[in-house]
Amino acid sequence: MTMADEAIIELVDVVKSFGSQRVLDHVNLRIPAGRTTVIAGGSGQGKSVSLKLILGLMRPDSGRIMVQGKDITSMRPGELNQMRLNFGVLFQGAALLDSLTVFDNVALPLRERTKLRPTEIRDKVFQGLEQFDLRGHEEKYPAQLSGGMKKRVGLARALQLEPKIMLFDEPTTGLDPERTKEIYRLFFDTQKHFGYTSIIVSHDIPKIFNLADQVVLLNQGKIVTFESPEAIQLSAGSATLDFLSKSMGDVYRSSELEGTL
């Protein structure tokens, strides 16, 4: 990867504070198109805040957030809404609507954002459910599903409108190793199939690095960008390792970079 890659998202000099706590301190970040960027950091280091800023759910105190060359911080609500069609999001707890069945959850974006006829929606939803191995569960409610299944439904829902950018908020948190592997496999399959740019926020270090083209480490409001996971290894022993062990504890030191996949 080179810096010549087109940046689909760019954070320019972004500052965000909550009360007296500065969560992002003049952060600059480029997310290259078609690649996978992993944003890692300890809890409370502003990972989820970064996602919310990119989605326009929060506004930065200062700085610009460019999505496809347009600054979303100055967009009107209507434009922002249109811009969000580019995004698909897999939330930490999948964020399925409790009162809707699996089918209705997956159908929701199609019903609300497209003019497809009910039969077409039905076909598309069943196709999505098939792809994620969810056939036979369409009449269940989210409360009746396991954590891994919820994530699969969330992924199926997020991909219905074929987004250009997928955001994953802690995709493997709370899942056992088997389910984690399954999510990783689904991630690879769907990215190959849809060709989306992905941003993964995670503290599942170092395993999550296996997915990454670019790694961004967040610590105390500052970021360090590595152009590849290997670059971290190469700089190990330097200030980077201090940074990692400080922000993530001993987890990095004690594990091998080559996680199991």
Added chain:
Amino acid sequence: MGPIARLGEYTLYYLYDLGRMGKFLFFAVRGLFARPFRLVEVLRQVRLIGANSFVVIFFTAAFTGMVLGVQGYYTLRKFGSEGALGSAVALTLIRELGPVLTALMVTGRAGSAMCAEIGIMRNSEQLDALVCMGVDPFRYLISPKVLATLLSVPVLTQIFTLVGIYGGYLSGVILLGVNPGAYFSGMEQSVLNQDINLGIIKSFVFALIIVWVCAAKGFYVHEIRNAGFGAEGVSRVTTQAVVLSSIAVLIWDYLLTALLL
């Protein structure tokens, strides 16, 4: 923090809160006019808020009316005017107790449920998920509840009044022996259109207060001062919503009576 700084902080917070509440009402009402109209969801909410409150409204009304019958009878008998029992019971119910007690019962039964439901949706990122899919949560979630409450509460109020009048009939006429003809003819003569209109206006105002306060508290559960997080936040905010909504109903009851009578 010094006392003046703290006062300033409180003032700013409550001004912000006021602005937020105003914005919430604006978006919720605007959502009522957005297409497509969500008739099925409105009817579902009418069932939850209105129809399911019928039993509790029926029993509250029946016993309130019976108490009014007994109390009214013993008070009026001192002046030898038991014949005025019908008009006393009817005017009390139509102008005051019908709208107020209905509003308080609906707050306790449906308002609390509404607040908790929306609060949980906020905490589990379901509201963020809607926004990310480009679905306006006001139009999708809040506006149907607003319309359903505005439809349900006035109807429940009229049911309350009717059941209460027959409750008074049961205790006053059947048990204590007031003349049945006098009970209803006194009512006919003393109840004016103005009284009925006052009751109807009150029921609409109270409906708006209930849905506004309860839905907004749940919606902003993450931003409410000192509410705490997670399940505790939802429980505290629900309590706050019920208390605030009940007090607001009682204050507005006085204001409307003073202004319109």
